């Protein structure tokens with residue numbers, strides 16, 4: 001039996017499409033990051049203090065998704081560390097993954113080489129251990145908190161407050177924080193003391209334009225694909241599609257990688273525009289699936305109300321339909337105001353379109369239509385919750 005596994009692996013190794021597929025995966029940090037020279041220089045010029053054995057200022061980095069914030073930060077820190085390994089220790093924590101204050105401090109301790117039980121200690125005890133561990137460390141420490149908005153929105157900024165103050169509890173100032181977020185308004189919701197401390201230096205990552213994305217894809221595809229697999233037309237299409245959103249390099253790379261996987265499945269040895277379009281709808285399907293299947297119950301019910309009714313509905317009509325479904329399912333209803341908010345949320349995440357229309361003497365109302373494939377969303381909703389599925393069977 002194991003020869004079957006070997007055979008499949010062998011075929012993948014012999015891919016006529018990919019030379020190194022992993023070079024296109026989102027976590028891979030490339031050794032070239034075009035159009036980010038300014039940001040690299042800015043981070044290095046702050047971090048240069050490490051060379052003198054001093055603590056660098058905190059840095060706050062923001063920009064939309066896929067603008068290179070994580071890659072550039074990791075690139076600078078790992079390259080600096082290669083050059084001056086004895087001068088500092090660095091810690092990388094993604095707070096969307098390590099999504100409780102406990103996990104963040106536990107991860108911090110683990111990076112410093114301390115073992116921490118998965119749960120069971122109090123947060124105060126964890127801080128105590130962190131302070132102790134930091135005191136015994138002779139090096140400066142740079143801690144990267146990626147996607148910090150996720151943690152602060154879920155809890156509050158207490159953990160950031162404590163971390164920005166931690167130097168005062170040590171034998172000398174040695175901890176610097178690099179905070180990263182893609183929520184541009186995030187800094188405004190922080191406590192002013194955290195805000196001024198975290199934003200000692202602020203660095204903005206602007207979106208890429210289509211030409212920049214083209215160049216980025218060209219560089220990345222040279223090492224990722226076999227020769228002759230992608231041409232300028234395919235790269236141009238991936239860049240144009242990604243630039244239409246907001247210049248997201250991750251999206252451009254995903255399109256190219258998935259197009260390559262589709263071509264490989266078809267047994268082709270070249271990617272064409274057709275595979276890019278197919279990749280686009282595959283990625284969109286995955287996105288819709290992730291978003292819809294994880295919606296809270298009442299948001300799913302509001303969406304179901306729209307799906308089983310007409311193509312276009314006013315918010316009032318959506319509410320009436322929602323109330324009648326909720327009664328059928330014998331669940332308590334939320335207020336009309338909440339349903340309006342849910343409609344706006346579904347609009348923001350691209351599942352619905354809600355636009356204000358003027359209905360003459362009836363005044364203004366919001367007209368709600370579906371922004372994604374009806375058949376797909378119905379299928380996802382029905383599969384994700386049996387109570388919602390029963391709406392269709394009655």
Ligand SMILES: Nc1ncnc2c1ncn2[C@@H]1O[C@H](COP(=O)(O)OP(=O)(O)OP(=O)(O)O)[C@@H](O)[C@H]1O
Nearest residue numbers: 026033034065066067068069070071182216249250
């Ligand atoms: N200038 C660049 N050159 C090459 N690849 C890039 C460049 N900028 C970004 N990328 C690639 O795009 C993808 C997304 O980048 P990265 O994760 O750094 O973005 P981000 O701004 O941190 O996004 P998010 O806010 O969603 O975490 C990664 O695969 C990264 O390697």
